[in-house]
Amino acid sequence: MFSDYEYPEYDDALGDEPKRGVLWRVLGWVSVGLAVVLVGTSLVAYGTYRKLQGNITQEDVTAELGTHRPPKLNQALNILLIGSDQRNGANAKYGKAEGERSDTIILLHFSPGGQKAVGISFPRDSMVQLPSCKTASGRTIPGGLNMINASFNNGGAGCTMHTIETLTGIRVDHFVKVDFTGFKRVVDALGGVEICLPQAVNDTDSKLHLSRGRHIVRGDTALAYVRTRHGLGDGSDTDRIKRQQKFLGAVVKKATSNGTLTNPGKLYSFLDAATKSVTTDKDFTVDEMKKVAGSVQGMSAGKVQFVTVPWGAYAPDPNRIAWRQPDANNLFAAIRNDNKIQTPAKAQKVNVPPAQIKVRVLNGTDTAGLAQRVGDQLTARGYSVAGIGTATTKPSRTELRYGSGADQQAAALGQVAPASSPVADQSVAAGVVDLILGPDWNGLKGTRSTTIPKSSDAVTASDDPCKA
Known part of the structure; x- marks a missing residue:
């Protein structure tokens, strides 16, 4: 004060x-x-x-x-x-x-x-x-x-x-x-x-x-x-x-x-x-x-x-x-x-129901409580949030890492959670996707307006x- x-x-x-x-x-x-x-x-x-x-x-x-x-x-x-x-x-x-x-x-x-x-x-x-x-x-x-x-x-x-x-x-x-x-x-x-x-x-x-x-x-x-x-x-x-x-x-x-x-x-x-x-x-x-x-x-x-x-x-x-x-x-x-960018070619949409996607949200930023807020938003959308925590390292951008058998779930989650391309990671539990929030995190797609209100x-x- x-x-x-x-x-x-x-x-x-x-x-x-x-x-x-x-x-x-x-x-x-x-x-x-x-x-x-x-x-x-x-x-x-x-x-x-x-x-x-x-x-x-x-x-x-x-x-x-x-x-x-x-x-x-x-x-x-x-x-x-x-x-x-x-x-x-x-x-x-x-x-x-x-x-x-x-x-x-x-x-x-x-x-x-x-x-x-x-x-x-x-x-x-x-x-x-x-x-x-x-x-x-x-x-x-x-x-x-x-x-x-x-x-x-x-x-x-x-x-x-x-x-x-x-x-x-x-x-x-x-x-x-x-x-x-x-x-x-x-x-x-x-x-x-x-x-x-x-x-x-x-x-x-x-x-x-x-x-x-x-x-x-x-x-x-x-x-x-x-x-x-x-x-x-x-x-x-x-x-x-x-x-x-x-x-x-x-x-x-x-x-x-x-x-x-x-x-x-x-x-x-x-x-x-x-x-x-x-x-x-x-x-x-x-x-x-x-x-x-x-x-x-x-x-x-x-x-x-x-x-x-x-x-x-x-x-x-x-x-x-x-x-x-x-x-x-x-x-x-x-x-x-607010940025003028070229629209990339549309990737093939992956259809996996949110309830079938187990996601663990990890905070890799200095923003206190960010992982909990994102986890609450995912829960409200029907996703199965398996845990909330703090990342062991701070990534330069938001990442998606998935365990054995969760490649389709990671791809589907990436359609609503902007991140780098999903990467397989043996340290992640089987069937689980880790969403590691980085400094570029701007929210789930559809959560915020993309134009000036x-x-x-x-x-x-x-x-x-x-x-x-």
Whole structure:
């Protein structure tokens, strides 16, 4: 438990010093737009990328990530976006708080081949089981039940990457951290962003005063729009997240429009303003960005979608939320498995009734309780589960091993339990099949969705801001 960290309360009035919580949710959304354009356009000369690289600060997070990480299952790209409220240097005018905190954690997922992108928002008030992590000074902080943003507050970007990987099973390739001063100049560099108000707003707290309908907003007004709680919606943080997603969609739409991409001056101004406020991992170099740019060339705003991790009430505290299961895990599984692969030739189907297949499920991963869960799923499908246990060695991928006389049973089980080709093993009891779960295990076929689940409140970058 992160017992030595106290969470400050934020009120809505900006006053003379903007509050860090709301500002960093804003900067997190802007960072998504930055990432989409920075890695998504191939219209900037390579020399310009080199120049922009000089604006970016880089960190080495290898030690924080450790060696026990989720496997990279495909060629998808996952970038973790973090909003930081660091108060030194140019950020000092926003307050005197020391250290860094984050209210924004977003995982941006690019499908293989640049076909689509999904931004997953992790609400800061989510109560989750955090893994242990290291601080910048090298001190190890034990894991425990806490708000998800405690991972960054205590261990920085590396700890947050480790937390997201542990909770979702998704391999995170890179992180992008955005600092405090970039919001206004990024929006202004785009020439403003279009919003649409369902009714007139006069909110003295956020200082938002606009009539009903469409508006092009810049710096201060854009900030007020995404931070107001009393002037729009039901006043909840999740309602504000939805509005911020729409704002982000407008940012991406504007940033990827012909008016920006085909105008070298506008494009460079946007990228220059954005990269001056960015920190990345040491491996996210300009060369890597150039490779990514080529892979997602031509992706339109309509292919960029934004969703929030499914959530519900957290009974012990009405001011916190809990992820709704199994919906959250189904979303994570869909992201993990998002890959464009050629369909192999169909193998001849083996028909053996589940009741005639004796299977022993062995856990060869670091995920506690995995064998028991899979065993329960097999039992529910009518299979004869002969035992649950831990593998003596950890395989690099899921395996099927069978004893004497169980070759057909192993082949039949392989049709629902993805694994390497079944192998005869004299150490396995006669008539029994051992299912040894490896780090690539993603569930029985038919258990989870193989596509990103549809969400009724999903936001797409091409959406008209005036349409509900």
